[in-house]
Amino acid sequence: MAREINKLNLQASSLITRIFILLFIIFMATFILGPLFWLAARAFVTSWTFPNLLPDGLTLDWWRVITGDESLKKAIRNSLIISPIVVLAASVICLPAAYAFARYKFIGRKTFLIGMFAANAFPKIGLFAAIATLYYTLNLMGTVLGVIIIQLLGTIIFMTWIPAAAFAAVPQSLEDAARDAGASKFRVFRDITLRLAMPGILVGMVMSFLHAFDEAQGTYLVGVPTIYTMPTLMYALVLNYPAQIAAVFSILLTIPSIILIGIARKHILGGQLAEGFQIK
């Protein structure tokens, strides 16, 4: 009798637990997906005012406004050109440093590793204001190079820490074996180290791209009114256009993130690197 009651209690409590978990998931989904849904909906409706449960009408007019407006098209073009350049520059500058952090124990290594967070530790706007002063002296205000540098600052942490971890995860013995087989140091890096660290480097690149693409504060300070990127134009749009335009732009800004993370997911979760390191 007692055992049956215990069993019932167990089933009941797991049922209650399961209900709670389900409610929690529904709540989180609503909280996170709700605004996204609202946003998406906004981009395709004529107007939708509270307290109506359904929009007044659906339309693609807002999208036509975007494709028609020259300054909007220019901003999109700027974003799509500048962001990849920032990623490329960050790679060239940071990857050798990442390799050094992974493989060599040099003086100040720990200091530099932690020190890289310094730029991220301060309120960015203060940092950018100081940089702006420097830019005026160097005539970088309102230039593409100025925007690239500003966006680059935030990517350094991604292109150093993450690839450094990826490089460090490649066993030294694999590099030694390649040298023993006759490969020069450069070939070892290209054929072995880089190949095996690539998933981590790609993650760093994706994070860097997203940072550069979405960077608004610094770009606004340095670029406006000469150069607009999608995020800085958003600021203007929000003030001067109906909300539906901002909604369309938000969707446009989100698309690269979704695509890139979708592609990178295969590489991050893909088994080759993980299973390979069960070397006995």
Next chain:
Amino acid sequence: MANTAGEGGLQLVGLRKILGGRVIIDNLDLTVNKGEMVSLLGPSGCGKTTTLRMIAGFLIPESGRVMLDGKDVTALGPEKRPSAMVFQNYALWPHMTVFKNVAYPLKIRKMNKQEIERRVHDVLSVVNLMHHVNSRPSQISGGEQQRVALARALVQEPDILLLDEPLSNLDAKLRVKVREEIRELQRRLGITTVIVTHDQDEALSISDRIAVMRAGKIEQFSTPQELYDAPATEYVANFIGSLNSYPGSFNDGKLTSGEFQVGIRPEDVLFSEKQIPGGVATKVDRVVSRGHFFEVYLNRDDMKLRAFLSTDVPEAGAIGYSKVVKALLYKDGNLVKIIKN
């Protein structure tokens, strides 16, 4: 002195290596003849792996020379030396198939595709791995991974083959099988080979000569039999095989007082229940079975002895006579006299 290492051999001259502020290797000399299989044997930290890495080129010595096939290669990196190494963890590249792993050294040498395929298939047949030619390292067993690593080294047709603890990652039964295969392969191909190991069994069973190392120096470099019969130092005597060790001297078949350290191998002790010439009255304390022989603990009036017996094994408590047929006398750690009884 004739330079027998001139053709396909290895010569280490006065090697000195400092790592992390400590002198790991101090004035090390070694000559390995062409086609010889030599083991560097010693406990962890004795410098054997450091020596191997200096031969391979991963470490540059502070002073001294490494000569391979008569040529001074001390200043060359590993990619330029005619040596090939099999790493302790095999170091197979996980993003390449078995074929590509073995083909990589040939690809670097810019060989054409057909030639590469022919050589890779040849060497994979030699190590019996053709059935795994397109597998990935993660899909094959530890023993098979080791054979891929071996194939990758052999395909380079090196002047010298270097093996770093080749058997330590294999289970006991596999170890015996694999070491025989390595020995047979080495004999057939005639490649000069240097093995690093901490396992004296392994070293004794496959080496032509063994360099017993301690604290960065070679204590003795001889054939397995000589190391066993006449260990030059107490350290070597204790490292290779077992030893009954007592301070004193050895006279008339018995332990007496003296200023030596007397070492007696358990195999050099005879026991008989009947009187034997030169036998000393002995009681059997304990008998432990070790499978194919017995460890017999003997008690005599001059000392207690451990003996290895495989025939006419007495029972615990038996009374009889024992005789020591050989004793090694050491002074300050060095062998000074061998007494045969």
